[in-house]
Amino acid sequence: MDDNQNPIPENQPVFRPTSRPVYRRRRKQNGSDISATLQTVFSVALVMATLFTMWNPANLFSNQMLEQAFLAWQSNATPVASSGDQNAGVSTNIKRIGIISGHYSKDPPYDTGAVCTDGSGIKEVDVNYKVAYLVYQNLKADGYQVDLLQEFDPLITNYKGLLLLSIHSDTCEYIDNTFTGFKVAPSSVEQDAADSQRLANCLIARYATDTNLPYNANTISNDMRFYHAFNEIAPTTPAAIIETGFLNLDRDILVNHPDVVAKGITDGILCFINNETILQTTPTP
Numbered sequence: 001m002d003d004n005q006n007p008i009p010e011n012q013p014v015f016r017p018t019s020r021p022v023y024r025r026r027r028k029q030n031g032s033d034i035s036a037t038l039q040t041v042f043s044v045a046l047v048m049a050t051l052f053t054m055w056n057p058a059n060l061f062s063n064q065m066l067e068q069a070f071l072a073w074q075s076n077a078t079p080v081a082s083s084g085d086q087n088a089g090v091s092t093n094i095k096r097i098g099i100i101s102g103h104y105s106k107d108p109p110y111d112t113g114a115v116c117t118d119g120s121g122i123k124e125v126d127v128n129y130k131v132a133y134l135v136y137q138n139l140k141a142d143g144y145q146v147d148l149l150q151e152f153d154p155l156i157t158n159y160k161g162l163l164l165l166s167i168h169s170d171t172c173e174y175i176d177n178t179f180t181g182f183k184v185a186p187s188s189v190e191q192d193a194a195d196s197q198r199l200a201n202c203l204i205a206r207y208a209t210d211t212n213l214p215y216n217a218n219t220i221s222n223d224m225r226f227y228h229a230f231n232e233i234a235p236t237t238p239a240a241i242i243e244t245g246f247l248n249l250d251r252d253i254l255v256n257h258p259d260v261v262a263k264g265i266t267d268g269i270l271c272f273i274n275n276e277t278i279l280q281t282t283p284t285p
């Protein structure tokens with residue numbers, strides 16, 4: 001052969017790392033064995049490291065704590081103690097659910113949100129409050145600690161809980177026949193945005209089933225996507241905002257059947273908390 005730069009005999013199995021062709025050209029036969037051994041050792045080490053990461057006792061412990069906490073709430077028909085009573089730290093926070101009643105304020109300046117100018121006297125803030133209050137009652141009856149919050153409630157700042165949901169309803173103006181249905185936007189600020197997305201998916205699935213309202217993804221606004229509370233709550237709290245329907249075309253269910261609307265929201269929240277399976281039939285926001 002010519003100058004024989006490659007000493008590896010032909011017809012021999014050779015370890016060939018794909019990313020380092022230069023090394024391969026200079027490697028001797030026994031060198032490739034060492035390299036293969038090293039790679040095996042490294043691979044085993046990597047798998048062990050991954051397993052240790054997945055199974056470390058702290059993770060197991062916190063998951064068990066969460067599981068037990070969830071089971072305790074589910075079996076507890078009475079409202080849990082309020083914060084600071086007998087629970088401390090994280091265990092208090094994870095029992096809480098924040099519900100913002102859209103536009104609601106106890107003190108001036110008052111904000112009505114959308115207003116119907118057809119003589120009906122319907123104001124969005126009132127519609128929202130009825131629904132939010134029913135959701136509050138439903139969840140309290142299920143044993144959760146629920147904070148019914150004003151639109152700009154001081155408690156929203158750094159709010160820590162299982163989740164925070166803001167309840168609004170849409171314009172009373174008639175625009176055209178497509179302005180019907182509900183929509184949900186998840187927080188994109190939360191540290192684990194997948195949680196907020198799952199909250200939104202749960203709400204979409206259960207609300208659609210309970211109310212029969214269509215999902216109206218086309219009218220999701222930046223006011224929803226960049227909702228003020230998303231930036232104000234603790235970054236660990238999953239959050240979303242729901243527009244329950246349009247006060248014009250969906251008025252009947254929003255005004256006359258707030259219990260059905262509230263059931264759809266409650267079921268969506270419980271779907272999220274209980275990690276229920278969702279049959280994904282609607283597009284995610």
Ligand SMILES: [Zn+2]
Binds near residue numbers: 113
């Ligand atoms: Zn609103």
